[in-house]
Amino acid sequence: MLLIAGGETDPSVESLVARARLRGMDARTLLVGPGTNPSLAWSFDDDRLLIDGDEAAPAGVFLRYDVFGHLADGRQATAYRANAWYTALQGWMLAHPRVRMLNRRYGGQMNKPFMLHLAARMGLHIPHTRVTNELDAVEREMAAAGPLIAKPLTGGGYAQPLEELLAGTERRDGRSAAPAFVQRRMVAPEVRVYGVGMGASRRFVAYRVDSEALDYRVDDDSVVVHLSLDDVGAEGVDGLGRVMDALEMDYGAADFKADPESGRLAFLEVNSAPMFAGFDAVSDSAVSDAILDYLAG
Numbered sequence: 001m002l003l004i005a006g007g008e009t010d011p012s013v014e015s016l017v018a019r020a021r022l023r024g025m026d027a028r029t030l031l032v033g034p035g036t037n038p039s040l041a042w043s044f045d046d047d048r049l050l051i052d053g054d055e056a057a058p059a060g061v062f063l064r065y066d067v068f069g070h071l072a073d074g075r076q077a078t079a080y081r082a083n084a085w086y087t088a089l090q091g092w093m094l095a096h097p098r099v100r101m102l103n104r105r106y107g108g109q110m111n112k113p114f115m116l117h118l119a120a121r122m123g124l125h126i127p128h129t130r131v132t133n134e135l136d137a138v139e140r141e142m143a144a145a146g147p148l149i150a151k152p153l154t155g156g157g158y159a160q161p162l163e164e165l166l167a168g169t170e171r172r173d174g175r176s177a178a179p180a181f182v183q184r185r186m187v188a189p190e191v192r193v194y195g196v197g198m199g200a201s202r203r204f205v206a207y208r209v210d211s212e213a214l215d216y217r218v219d220d221d222s223v224v225v226h227l228s229l230d231d232v233g234a235e236g237v238d239g240l241g242r243v244m245d246a247l248e249m250d251y252g253a254a255d256f257k258a259d260p261e262s263g264r265l266a267f268l269e270v271n272s273a274p275m276f277a278g279f280d281a282v283s284d285s286a287v288s289d290a291i292l293d294y295l296a297g
Helices: 011-022 068-073 076-094 112-121 135-145 162-168 234-247 286-296
Strands: 002-007 027-032 040-042 049-051 060-063 129-132 148-151 180-184 187-196 203-210 223-227 251-258 265-271
Touching (some): 002 076, 002 286, 011 286, 027 076, 040 076, 060 076, 060 286, 112 234, 112 265, 135 162, 148 162, 187 234, 187 286, 203 234, 234 251, 234 265
Parallel strands (some): 002 027, 002 060
Antiparallel strands (some): 129 180, 148 180, 187 251, 203 223, 251 265
């Protein structure tokens, strides 16, 4: 039996559940949200897990942290609830090594500068990059460096033209209060590649995102196109595989854009818990199929 757990209103969870049901898989759900209040009991005395009063012994679990509940109502209690459910289920999964899960061996390294540096060491092409808060120095070099962007070192923010950052950021002695990425601006196409599995058995699924925006996540009119791996090329696909192997990551998605000078795809970042509903929608649920096949063993 496969357990799919996460937010009641999470589109990626909805996509995976729908695909599992269409395939006739032995799967049950544990969904948390405004319309649900499931029960869970994990006894350490006999190590039994009860979900809604029934004993559960899933062979595989897909677990996704619910961010959508808190986004909808902004209540601290909702964020606490999501964290507690995620912690309880992740704890059970980690305590049972035979249960198939995503990224069991992945250490959770989410440091974006480290990830980008690792990608370069693994042979991937990356944009010219600097991590800095020296805004005066960057401003002096802008003309010679070509179009530049700035983006936060942590998650949750969007890339923006460097000019916008310079205009809207307070400086002290020519420096901002916090460092950020400053990078050469890459150009279309924007490519996303999902990887599921480890080593030679890893399955890759690729897409192109067409958007007029610098960051397609802010563009409601962006268009997703399913690509063949040949469209991406071995450099990007094999390089992503090396990065994921180095991190012991068996599930993730990497974003690439084209270098304006060479046309080569440049690695931007890899995400260990990417959303995928919009990508499933244009590829007959290719990402969900890869996840379900991996968790089913």
